[in-house]
Amino acid sequence: MTRVFEPVDSTWCPGCGDFAVLSSLRKAMAELEIKTENLVMVTGIGCSGGIQNFMLNYGYHALHGRLLSTATGIKLANPKLTVIAAGGDGDAYAIGMGHFMHTLRRNVGIVYIVMNNETYGLTKGQPSPTSKSGFEGNIEEPFDATLAALAVRATTFIARGFSGKPDQLTNLLKQAIQHAQQGKGLAFLEVLSPCITFNDTYKLWRQITHDVTEEQDYNPNNRTRMISITLKVLESGRIPIGLIYRSDGVSYEKKVLPNLENTPVNTDIDIKKNLSAYKEILTLFK
Ligand SMILES: Cc1ncc(C[n+]2csc(CCOP(=O)(O)OP(=O)(O)O)c2C)c(N)n1
Ligand SMILES: [Mg+2]
Numbered sequence: 347m348t349r350v351f352e353p354v355d356s357t358w359c360p361g362c363g364d365f366a367v368l369s370s371l372r373k374a375m376a377e378l379e380i381k382t383e384n385l386v387m388v389t390g391i392g393c394s395g396g397i398q399n400f401m402l403n404y405g406y407h408a409l410h411g412r413l414l415s416t417a418t419g420i421k422l423a424n425p426k427l428t429v430i431a432a433g434g435d436g437d438a439y440a441i442g443m444g445h446f447m448h449t450l451r452r453n454v455g456i457v458y459i460v461m462n463n464e465t466y467g468l469t470k471g472q473p474s475p476t477s478k479s480g481f482e483g484n485i486e487e488p489f490d491a492t493l494a495a496l497a498v499r500a501t502t503f504i505a506r507g508f509s510g511k512p513d514q515l516t517n518l519l520k521q522a523i524q525h526a527q528q529g530k531g532l533a534f535l536e537v538l539s540p541c542i543t544f545n546d547t548y549k550l551w552r553q554i555t556h557d558v559t560e561e562q563d564y565n566p567n568n569r570t571r572m573i574s575i576t577l578k579v580l581e582s583g584r585i586p587i588g589l590i591y592r593s594d595g596v597s598y599e600k601k602v603l604p605n606l607e608n609t610p611v612n613t614d615i616d617i618k619k620n621l622s623a624y625k626e627i628l629t630l631f632k
Pocket of ligand 2: 464467474
């Protein structure tokens with residue numbers, strides 16, 4: 347199969363947290379032996395969205411905040427593909443918030459990576475929905491996506507990694523990809539990925555990230571307990587990281603397309619063979 351993309355050199359600032367996401371993703375793909383021609387990356391608008399240009403696979407740069415509807419369409423057209431959506435906190439939780447919530451609710455079998463730097467990096471450092479109160483004149487309180495995702499009862503995989511912990515990140519990425527591949531549904535992975543130019547949080551995040559797996563009553567299959575742990579960690583001024591929640595769901599594509607041999611990508615669209623059917627459809631518009 348010929349490929350449509352040649353990866354280009356990264357345009358990220360030296361030291362950007364997104365480099366760790368890129369290298370961990372490459373590592374996870376290699377370890378899971380995912381063939382590049384079977385992977386599609388759909389990305390949002392922002393520095394983080396550039397990741398698709400630096401990878402050797404099929405990709406599509408979607409409209410700002412609209413990557414999830416594009417990724418859903420690709421997965422439904424060809425459920426055998428591994429579909430990874432990736433973008434920033436602004437893309438996900440500001441302009442894309444409605445799509446984020448509803449895609450979680452649908453449990454589409456894609457991996458969604460949100461690179462959260464608590465700012466709009468590409469447009470030079472304005473506050474985003476995850477920015478702390480006080481950042482660049484921000485007077486609002488930050489949104490926590492893992493807690494919100496836990497509140498959507500259809501979610502089946504919720505995790506948070508940190509660019510400063512690449513081994514844990516690679517492990518979470520592998521689990522997320524496998525979850526989506528196994529038809530269990532959407533794997534949501536937020537990555538704390540510092541913007542060294544406009545919001546350098548490396549040092550702070552090393553201090554305040556807290557691995558939820560260290561909690562005595564940690565049980566990632568128990569939603570109620572994980573809501574309580576997540577809330578407790580957040581209210582103590584720390585940020586929960588690690589695998590937060592996982593359950594065996596049934597993905598949206600499995601419900602819509604129970605027969606994997608009869609999917610849109612397998613449909614015969616040959617004009618000559620289907621001429622009468624096409625004519626019939628056209629008459630409906632007359
Ligand atoms: C419809 C639309 N509105 C606004 C913008 C301007 N814009 C470009 S990127 C961006 C936000 C980027 O922030 P984030 O999603 O957090 O990505 P980052 O650059 O931090 O990785 C905005 C508001 C746009 N490109 N399109
Ligand atoms: Mg951002």
